[in-house]
Amino acid sequence: MPRRTTRNEPSTSTATPMEYDSDNEGESSNQDIELLVTNFVKYIINYSANKLPIKRNELVKQLKINQKQFPQVFLEGKKILNEIYGIELSELSETKPTKLYIAYSTFKLPTPSMLNKETAAEMKTLFIVLSYIFMKSGEIQEGNLNNFLEKVHINLEEFAKTREKFVKQMYLKRHKVQIEGQNESHTYYSWGERALMEFSKQDILEQVSKLVRKPSSNFIVQHREVYGEDPNEDSIMLG
Numbered sequence: 001m002p003r004r005t006t007r008n009e010p011s012t013s014t015a016t017p018m019e020y021d022s023d024n025e026g027e028s029s030n031q032d033i034e035l036l037v038t039n040f041v042k043y044i045i046n047y048s049a050n051k052l053p054i055k056r057n058e059l060v061k062q063l064k065i066n067q068k069q070f071p072q073v074f075l076e077g078k079k080i081l082n083e084i085y086g087i088e089l090s091e092l093s094e095t096k097p098t099k100l101y102i103a104y105s106t107f108k109l110p111t112p113s114m115l116n117k118e119t120a121a122e123m124k125t126l127f128i129v130l131s132y133i134f135m136k137s138g139e140i141q142e143g144n145l146n147n148f149l150e151k152v153h154i155n156l157e158e159f160a161k162t163r164e165k166f167v168k169q170m171y172l173k174r175h176k177v178q179i180e181g182q183n184e185s186h187t188y189y190s191w192g193e194r195a196l197m198e199f200s201k202q203d204i205l206e207q208v209s210k211l212v213r214k215p216s217s218n219f220i221v222q223h224r225e226v227y228g229e230d231p232n233e234d235s236i237m238l239g
Contacts, residue, residue, distance in 0.1 A: 033072060039063050040077035044089060048103035051169040051194065053092065056099040082106065092170075092193055102170060104197050122162055125154060126171055130195055131204045137221055142187040170194040202226045 040063060047054055059065070065073055081087040086107050092100040115123065132148055133140050146156055166172040170192035176185040191199075205226050209216040217223050 033069065033076075036063060036065055036069060036073045037076045037080070040065075040073050041080050041085075044077065044081055044087065044103050045085060048087060051102075051104075053100040053102055053170060056101065059101075088197070090193075090197065094193075102194055102197070104194060122165075125159060125162060126166060127199075127204075128152065128154070129166075129172070129189075130191060130199055131208055133190060134201055134204055135208055135219065135222060139188050139190045142189065145189060167192070171198075 040059075043059065043063060044054070060067075060070060063073075078089045081089055081103070086105055087103050088106050089101050089103050092102060094100075129145070129149075132145065136144075149156060149159055163172065167174050171194050173190045173192040174187060175190075176187050178185045201222070205216050205219065205222050209219070216226075223229075
């Protein structure tokens with residue numbers, strides 16, 4: 001005679017609902033990660049067009065990524081961006097309340113002929129400014145920069161608008177210095193982190209050298225920074 005099971009008696013079946021749910025949860029989790037990675041890549045590609053820094057907390061909020069998922073989503077998304085789209089995602093070294101990232105292309109910068117008129121003009125100005133800052137040992141006071149731009153016939157009012165854009169995009173870094181005994185502070189500009197990633201100081205040194213018709217070794221400080229050697233060392237040793 002078959003044994004009857006009362007309502008309160010536990011079942012002896014080995015296929016418990018808990019085991020089945022566990023498998024579903026694992027499959028669902030993998031699907032969630034895949035979807036988050038896809039959305040992560042789309043977000044970075046769309047946001048990178050304006051070249052502004054990307055805040056981690058905004059990224060997490062917009063894509064609804066929890067803290068446990070973020071490392072995996074970030075690493076997988078970063079790999080796809082680099083290998084498929086040629087986009088590098090880099091964390092900024094400066095300390096901020098929230099982590100910041102910038103996305104930049106690993107391909108060569110487009111030539112002016114590949115850009116629209118406005119963008120080409122901005123990039124030309126940026127190249128001139130970065131070149132001047134580099135050839136002036138990496139930092140320049142705002143007044144001296146403006147004097148130089150006037151000499152090369154760049155409108156200062158127009159540059160003031162473009163300059164703010166370059167600072168926000170982190171092509172330029174701006175900071176103020178208070179000099180002892182003076183009431184007014186002085187503003188200085190140097191290369192921002194995006195400039196360090198997208199522009200080659202070696203290319204700039206060689207192009208400036210061609211422009212002024214002098215060998216790059218004449219610019220000792222810049223040559224040492226680019227090539228890691230003092231151009232006068234050999235002559236000193238021979239002497």
